[in-house]
Amino acid sequence: MLTRLTLGQKTVYYSLLVLLAVFILFPIYYMFTVSLKTPRDIYRVPSLLVPNPTTQNYVDLFGKQDFLQSIGNSLLVATAATVISVFISVLAAYSLVRLKYRFRDGFSRLILFSYLTPSALLFIPLSVIIARLGLANTLQGLIFVYLTFSAPLSTWLLMGFFRSIPMDLEEQAMVDGATRLQAMYRILLPLSTPGLVAVSVFTFTGAWNELLLALIFITSPEKRTVPVALQYLITGDTFRWGLIMAGSVAAAVPVMVLYYLAQRFVVQGLAAGAVKS
Amino acid sequence: MAHQARPLAQGQKAQSGLTLHQRNSIFGYALVAPVVICLLALVFYPFVFAIWISFTDQIVGGQAKFIGLGNYIYLAKTPSFQKTIVNTIVLVASVQGLKLVFGLGIALLLNQPIRGRQIWRGLVLLPWAMPAFVAYLTWKLMYAPNGGAFNVMLDLMGIPIQLDFLSRELAMPSVILATFWRGFPFWVISFLAALQNIPQELYEAAAIDGATTWQRFQHITIPSIRHVILVVVLLSTIWTTNGFENVWLLTQGGPSDATMTFPVLSYFGLQSLRIGEASAVSVAMLPVFAMLAFIIVNLLKED
Numbered sequence: 348m349l350t351r352l353t354l355g356q357k358t359v360y361y362s363l364l365v366l367l368a369v370f371i372l373f374p375i376y377y378m379f380t381v382s383l384k385t386p387r388d389i390y391r392v393p394s395l396l397v398p399n400p401t402t403q404n405y406v407d408l409f410g411k412q413d414f415l416q417s418i419g420n421s422l423l424v425a426t427a428a429t430v431i432s433v434f435i436s437v438l439a440a441y442s443l444v445r446l447k448y449r450f451r452d453g454f455s456r457l458i459l460f461s462y463l464t465p466s467a468l469l470f471i472p473l474s475v476i477i478a479r480l481g482l483a484n485t486l487q488g489l490i491f492v493y494l495t496f497s498a499p500l501s502t503w504l505l506m507g508f509f510r511s512i513p514m515d516l517e518e519q520a521m522v523d524g525a526t527r528l529q530a531m532y533r534i535l536l537p538l539s540t541p542g543l544v545a546v547s548v549f550t551f552t553g554a555w556n557e558l559l560l561a562l563i564f565i566t567s568p569e570k571r572t573v574p575v576a577l578q579y580l581i582t583g584d585t586f587r588w589g590l591i592m593a594g595s596v597a598a599a600v601p602v603m604v605l606y607y608l609a610q611r612f613v614v615q616g617l618a619a620g621a622v623k624s
Numbered sequence: 625m626a627h628q629a630r631p632l633a634q635g636q637k638a639q640s641g642l643t644l645h646q647r648n649s650i651f652g653y654a655l656v657a658p659v660v661i662c663l664l665a666l667v668f669y670p671f672v673f674a675i676w677i678s679f680t681d682q683i684v685g686g687q688a689k690f691i692g693l694g695n696y697i698y699l700a701k702t703p704s705f706q707k708t709i710v711n712t713i714v715l716v717a718s719v720q721g722l723k724l725v726f727g728l729g730i731a732l733l734l735n736q737p738i739r740g741r742q743i744w745r746g747l748v749l750l751p752w753a754m755p756a757f758v759a760y761l762t763w764k765l766m767y768a769p770n771g772g773a774f775n776v777m778l779d780l781m782g783i784p785i786q787l788d789f790l791s792r793e794l795a796m797p798s799v800i801l802a803t804f805w806r807g808f809p810f811w812v813i814s815f816l817a818a819l820q821n822i823p824q825e826l827y828e829a830a831a832i833d834g835a836t837t838w839q840r841f842q843h844i845t846i847p848s849i850r851h852v853i854l855v856v857v858l859l860s861t862i863w864t865t866n867g868f869e870n871v872w873l874l875t876q877g878g879p880s881d882a883t884m885t886f887p888v889l890s891y892f893g894l895q896s897l898r899i900g901e902a903s904a905v906s907v908a909m910l911p912v913f914a915m916l917a918f919i920i921v922n923l924l925k926e927d
Binding site: 351352356360361363364367368370371372373374375377378381389390393394395435436438439441442443446447448449450451454456457458459460461463464465466467468469470471472473474475476491492494495498499502527552555556558559563574577578581588591592595598599602603606607610613614 | 645648649651652653654655656658659660662663664665666667668669670671673674677730733736737738744745746747748749750751753754755756757758759761762763764765766768770771773775776777779780805813817859862863865866868869872873886887890891893894899902903906907909910913916917920921924
């Protein structure tokens, strides 16, 4: 580092950091507190603290069969989308980085173009296509459409990771008699672990969090994913905020733990995706 | 590429009757095929299809008739659509302006020799790690007139007014603030990564030459991370314009279209089953996206 901070600088910097922490943490804190309050307390006892904490909202939420069902649906969709997407993206990224053929640049451009195409533009035609394929209102259909955002992002990020790994080791293995796929599986993939973790986290959370497409494609209550189930709680007749916040905590905690554990890889992947340094 | 001339690979060529180059090509196509087929079917085809149906009077379950610019002419005259254009511009411009200023400011702050930098960085990631729908549900509750956090704060400060933060006048600023909260971490983390790549020698040399802090910022920091700033601004502009959850969960575009944006209007169009018209709403955004995408593709190719 260039210089030590002066006392004045320290005061200013740490004050700003505290402000930043409050701004970031307050909504999260608020979500937790409301999830621990009865409806009466929320409306009648205006307070930012929790005078009479209760787990009633969580008991009600998890006592309801349909919320458990939604969590199951979300887990299934997110896991399947992640496995399929990471698998096909690894193959595609390997091909685009390590092999030379005629339409390679065209395919790279298709992937970047897909990554940049907003789903707001695609959801109408996709709903028509999915209906024609007989996949409307199925979790399979949802897994399938989630590839529209996960496959391009994963392929794009993995291409960056693969490119940064020298080819010598793989070549050496091939000289020693390994096939290309073996060299990829035994050498390239272990070296690309940060990239694989990053794209898996992005894909899983992307699918776990997705609202718009799930809202359009899923019509029967027993197939709702968590975001859809929760949004129906606010568009319904009665708002039960405690219940909604309990659901939010339940939906957010797994993803936030995942991000926390994979933080290093996620930051690296994030920077690589946008910055490609 | 060096490995194409390896003796072992040469030997394999004889067995299959294909040149090594051909074998590699076929293998390359085979590996890339699943992703390419997926994207052609799920992105490229729908993309073209969206443009086509926007020129028809397609309704769900009905026959499509080509009506040229009919939908666009109709939309252009609709007050809802006009409001949507203005709202989208206001929302995106404000949110992106805030993210640029605060994103850069926070990144510079976190790049100082402060204690526990890892912890602060992890903290900044939190809003972004939170699922978007959870973030916006929480903000919706914080804005609630009765029992919402902001009104509770007003109450605790002894200010005897109750504000409806999602009213016609306040809804847009409220949506902007919530969208900013959820979106700024991406900017901070990207900028921070770029700042950390700037060689310290540049600053040391500048310090010896007697450059002021502002001069160092202007002549070293900004030029070094200009490229990253540009890519982040463009990428994030596409995502923010495309954002559905923020408006849908906070206001559903209301009250009376005060926060209506393209994706929400298009979603309402789909719900009304007039998908020709709904498509025209999304396709109307296309020129802007195409321009942004074109610039990004060229920027990334430069590297």
